[in-house]
Amino acid sequence: MPKASRPETFVLSKTDRKDFLLYLEYANPNYISLTAWGVQWEAAHGETRSASKHTYHVGCRLVQQHYQTCILVGAGGAKLPIDGTIIDWGTSAPDLGEALAHYQKMFKVQPLNPLKRPEPRRDNDDEGRDGGGSSGRTWTKQVYRDDYGGYYYIGQDEEYHQCDAKGKEIQSTEKNTGYRTSNPYHIVLVFSNAQKQTYYQRHGQPELCSLRKHSSGTYYFVDYKGRECNAQYVGSQPRWMNRKAISQSTGGQGSYTQTSKPTFLTDPKTGKPYYIDKYGKACWA
Structure with a gap:
């Protein structure tokens, strides 16, 4: 045998x-x-x-x-x-x-301790701007009231995290998957640009969306696949998120150089093409 x-x-x-x-x-x-x-x-x-x-x-x-x-x-x-x-x-x-x-x-697991990604910084970075050196350019936990009766913060993964008033993350078990997560309702963060247009991040790129309200008073929008997504309106995107995008586009050097053509998007209201510049502003193409 x-x-x-x-x-x-x-x-x-x-x-x-x-x-x-x-x-x-x-x-x-x-x-x-x-x-x-x-x-x-x-x-x-x-x-x-x-x-x-x-x-x-x-x-x-x-x-x-x-x-x-x-x-x-x-x-x-x-x-x-x-x-x-x-x-x-x-x-x-x-x-x-x-x-x-x-x-x-x-394996779609929400870790209790996400990977920390320190932001690169030069000694003279942002000196003389906003009177605060590099303040606002690196991630710090900031707690906000959400529209769902609780609190949240934007994690280094740039996603919504449910927490208490002191910023302690609240984890719960998702019924469908059994996974532990701090975002059981799959809330998507929505921001506004200089033209007061609302957008969310999809694969690192801004995607325009139109906010609507549930009868409960919370926001939602319909994404590019026609799916209804629970939303939390934030307002202006935090500066550290802009800095992270710039750092990644330049290989972590902390300064912006345009190495490729911009990605063009379409305004759903007018049908006109536009793009997002290095400062996060929408510009007509």
């Missing part, structure tokens, strides 16, 4: 999957570390895994100069990569915090 071969990956059962999602919810991408990359799977440490029943790690290995990651789980005394989690990052080593955040996003 032929000897059974050792499985190469671990397939999650329904029970295992719930435990795995709990790990991703509590895993902290800001303190993850690795001793060294090797040809065998090496377990990273520092994510804080105490909430899950089993022990999981971000696994790392270097195969033919290609950096790969997975999520490892102990199975029968050996650590195996979970099926569907092996990612080849190419010839450049990935940031392990970003790799863990990628898995959290892949």
Whole structure:
């Protein structure tokens, strides 16, 4: 009788999957570390895994100069990569915090500790403007009253987060998915530009929308796919969000250079094309 071969990956059962999602919810991408990359799977440490029943790690290995990651789980005394989690990052080593955040996003988990992305800054950045140095250009937690009878803040992920009056995030379980989230009603943040047009962010780009009101008094809009979205009107977009977009477009250098043609949008009322400039203002094309 032929000897059974050792499985190469671990397939999650329904029970295992719930435990795995709990790990991703509590895993902290800001303190993850690795001793060294090797040809065998090496377990990273520092994510804080105490909430899950089993022990999981971000696994790392270097195969033919290609950096790969997975999520490892102990199975029968050996650590195996979970099926569907092996990612080849190419010839450049990935940031392990970003790799863990990628898995959290892949499995649609709202992490308790999102990845912190510090904003690049030059010593003389914004000096003499607004009388406050770089004030308003970096993310700080600011608590607002929402239209739903509570409080919220805009996280570094640029999304709505339900919280209490002191800014402590409030997590609840979503009935349909069972995931823990601070945005159970899928509220989308809506901003206004210099022309008093309202828009929301879609894949990092502004998308015009028309706000309407429910009978309860809360806002909603219909998105580009015809779906009704709960909305929270914010007003002017915070300056740190503009700065983040500029930093990403210039490779983190903190100054704006236009390297490609602007993305043109269409005003739903007039049908005229327009674009958003580097200051977040809408300009007719």
